[in-house]
Amino acid sequence: MHTLRPALKMRGVCETDLHELHRLDNQVFKVTPYPYYVLRQLFDVYPDGILVLDDGMSLQGFACFATTADRQSSWVLGLGVAPDRRGQGLGxxxxxxVLRRLRQAGVHEVRLSxxxxxxxxxxxxRSLGFTPEPEVRRDYLGPDEDRLIMRLSLG
Structure with missing residues (x-):
């Protein structure tokens, strides 16, 4: 029998969500999750830069982003969806x-790794219009943590 899941609400993260956000980040990024203190500081510095998908019982997805002080560019610092919710368009x-908010804020370029x-x-x-840099960045996040840097111009 297939049980219906509660509807997901997208909202900004709250301080009381930080432990749950940390749990989800560890579930999604088993090898390279953010330490709790980094999520804590991202929340303190960029309170509007963390969105979550909440089903009323637990967080099912999140996006973290940070914009430069001059509002010219932004980085997507994390995007994660609970493993059992992947493939449903939540990412x-x-x-x-995120892109809607950045356009509204007048940001010109978005990057991510x-x-x-x-x-x-x-x-x-790619489907959202990001293009990769030609070369993979070796050891970008530390030894053997190569990353592809992708960019999107918001105009």
């Missing part, structure tokens, strides 16, 4: 809202 939903072997993520970002 796209989060990214579309992605593991080159993460075909689903690279495909999602």
């Amino acid at each position: 796209r939903r989060l990214m579309l809202e 992605v593991e080159p072997a993460n075909v689903a993520a690279v495909s999602l970002y």
Whole structure:
């Protein structure tokens, strides 16, 4: 029997969400999750830069982004969806809202880094108009943590 899941609400993160956000980040990024203190500081410095998808019981997805002080460019610092919710368009939903907010704020360029072997993520970002730099950045996040840098011009 298939049980219905509660509807997901997209909203800004609250301080009380930080432990749950940390749990989800660890579930999504098993090898390179953010330490709790980094999520804490991202929340303190960029309170409007973390969106979550909440089903009323737990967080099912998140997006973290930060914009430079001159508002010219922004970085997507993390995008994650609970493993059992992947393939349902939740990452796209989060990214579309991030891009909408950045356009509204007058940001000109968005960048992100992605593991080159993460075909689903690279495909999602390409479908949203991001283009990769020609070369993979070796050891970008530390030894053997190569990343593809992708960019999107918002006009």
